[in-house]
Amino acid sequence: SQQGEEDPQALSIQEGENATMNCSYKTSINNLQWYRQNSGRGLVHLILIRSNEREKHSGRLRVTLDTSKKSSSLLITASRAADTASYFCATDDRSSNTGKLIFGQGTTLQVKP
Amino acid sequence: DAGVTQSPTHLIKTRGQHVTLRCSPISGHKSVSWYQQVLGQGPQFIFQYYEKEERGRGNFPDRFSARQFPNYSSELNVNALLLGDSALYLCASSLWGNSNQPQHFGDGTRLSIL
Numbered sequence: 289s290q291q292g293e294e295d296p297q298a299l300s301i302q303e304g305e306n307a308t309m310n311c312s313y314k315t316s317i318n319n320l321q322w323y324r325q326n327s328g329r330g331l332v333h334l335i336l337i338r339s340n341e342r343e344k345h346s347g348r349l350r351v352t353l354d355t356s357k358k359s360s361s362l363l364i365t366a367s368r369a370a371d372t373a374s375y376f377c378a379t380d381d382r383s384s385n386t387g388k389l390i391f392g393q394g395t396t397l398q399v400k401p
Numbered sequence: 402d403a404g405v406t407q408s409p410t411h412l413i414k415t416r417g418q419h420v421t422l423r424c425s426p427i428s429g430h431k432s433v434s435w436y437q438q439v440l441g442q443g444p445q446f447i448f449q450y451y452e453k454e455e456r457g458r459g460n461f462p463d464r465f466s467a468r469q470f471p472n473y474s475s476e477l478n479v480n481a482l483l484l485g486d487s488a489l490y491l492c493a494s495s496l497w498g499n500s501n502q503p504q505h506f507g508d509g510t511r512l513s514i515l
Contacts (some may be wrong), residue, residue: 306408318500331491333503336501336503361493382483386456387434387498388459391445393442
């Protein structure tokens, strides 16, 4: 079963605007990751944030994590048409000593040129 | 350096058949995981292998099996295929297979069951 939910399910913006996607999860975590998936392709790792971190930046990406609310957000600034993709958050499974990732259902982002 | 490679890219099977999907991890990566992604949903964990041993198994029936070879490549086998097995099957590799590492995904095998 899915760990949590992304919100919104779909987002359409103009090039140059910022895009914010939210992720909620259900169980305690060690870390949370965000991935991007272009249509028909595999997932590409964007950023990993640990449970003791509140915010992390990578280029135009900013991720926040609020473990008290079991939620995370991904902000893409100054969006480009090439950012059009589906975005997934994924959490680890603290109940098992594995690399298992539990994914949300994703947010589909469309950036119009 | 080559990324994670999966073969075949597309496959069409009929109900009741079996299928073998293959994955080559990034050179030096010892862990391989398999995920199933149904259209419109996020990937769901099937298996993880590390150093040829099964480290984790998701909530999938026994029709699904996998193995990892000495060169760290992996196969996913699915027997008695059902219509519901139609999905994109993704392979991911990482150095040590821990959850605090990014996973590197291949482009998947698109399996269609008729």
